[in-house]
Amino acid sequence: MTTARSQLICPDITPYYHCVSRCVRRSYLCGVDKLTGKSYEHRRDWIEQRILSLANVYLIQIYSYAVMSNHYHLVVRVDKESALALSDLEVVERWHAEHQLPLIIQRWLAGEIKSDTEKEACNQFINEWRKRLYSLSWFMRELNYSIAVQANKEDQCTGRFWEGRFKSQALLDEKALLAAMAYVDLNPIRAKMADTPEKSDFTSIKARLTSLEKGETTTPSLANFMGYEHQDKAQGIPFRLSDYLELVDWLGRQIRPDKPGYINNAQPSILTRLSLDQSDCLALCTELEKKPRVWVGTSARLHQAKTTLNKKRMVALHIA
Structure with a gap:
């Protein structure tokens, strides 16, 4: 049975979510159709620009994103307070x-x-x-609708463009948030679409690295890294950008048998600070999308969420 969206997205329990939308047609969303040879690469820019423009309207902070060939990922914070x-x-x-x-x-x-x-x-x-x-459903609705209209017009057809309503995972704590962000930013590398984060086009990590190259401390329309010690989590991401980049680099160097792409090996200090060892972090990123687990967090946070929602069971991914 389909779970009501109100049971999947509850900012009072957690403001952090990982979202995925997939294309329904055989034609690629943004890549090159190997059967026909037709390129849809320009649509990746459509989606990236639409994400960033809507972020300036909605109180939905963009933490990370990756636009792939037939789907895209977002990690967001619902800023209800603002x-x-x-x-x-x-x-x-x-x-x-x-x-x-x-x-x-x-x-x-x-x-x-x-x-x-x-x-x-x-x-x-x-x-x-x-x-x-501050409705994630409205944000995703407006994002997907405008892309579907553009794509249908270009393809000279009508009908559904997206697979259905977007999938979401609630990220109950900072460990889950960190893992989801890294997982999303590494998508092009795991899919062998890029060799390194700085070459991963249409991703948040590429946008952040481009800003750094320009000497800019922030990236337009993306949430800022505020540092782990910063207490006001509503104002930005509670990690340092330098630590996050080290983490993504380290995770990307780990060879996964189920994915063709990878990069080489470094140990980020952020893992120790979050009391999250390397094997746990790698396992969490590996398992994030294997099964439809819509709540991600420690056992204590999962129990708290179940109590708040008055649920006996939750489809969840437990973090140690």
């Missing part, structure tokens, strides 16, 4: 960046609303938009 802190005007401005405004909201902006009934109608619109701005 959405609730927006003023009504900020909510309307963000929503208007991607959508047409109803006439009554246009009048609200012009200061023409007088009656209590109209004010209540405006409040209903704004409250609904505020909820949507």
Whole structure:
């Protein structure tokens, strides 16, 4: 039985999620169709740019992403707190960046609303938009819909472009978050589409490395690395970028029998700091997508999530 999305995405339990969307047609989403020889590589840029543009509208922070041939990955943080802190005007401005405004909201902006009934109608619109701005489902819906429209237009066809609703995994703690981010950034290397992270086009790690080469400390539209000691997790990723790059490099050097690609060997200090040894970290990244485990975390965090949701069982990946 399909689990309700509200049971899979619950920002009050965890704000971190790993999402995957796959293409339904035999034609490649973004790669080169070996049967026909036709290239769809330009669509990878469509998706990357759409992810980054929507991140400037929605309160969904992008931690990592990878656009592959027939699917893409995202690791995100649902920033509910920031959405609730927006003023009504900020909510309307963000929503208007991607959508047409109803006439009554246009009048609200012009200061023409007088009656209590109209004010209540405006409040209903704004409250609904505020909820949507931190809704992962709405973010993914808008991302996938626009790409499907573009692809169908280019292919001169109609019908479903995506396999179905996106798949999501709840990441219950920083260990799960770190593993998911590394897993996503290493996708092109494991698929033998690239030899090193700096050559992995259409990934968050390539975007971050490009910014570093330019001498920039941040990457536009991506969440920033704040350092492990930083207490305000809402403001960014709770690891140092240098440690994360070491970790990705080390994991990428481990040869996996089920994947053709790999890179060579280094020991990152972040593993010790998170009390996560190398074998556990490698196993977690290896197992992340083998089975449909929609909750990822330590036994204590999984038990807490079960209690909160009043569930006896959860399809989960346990971390030691």
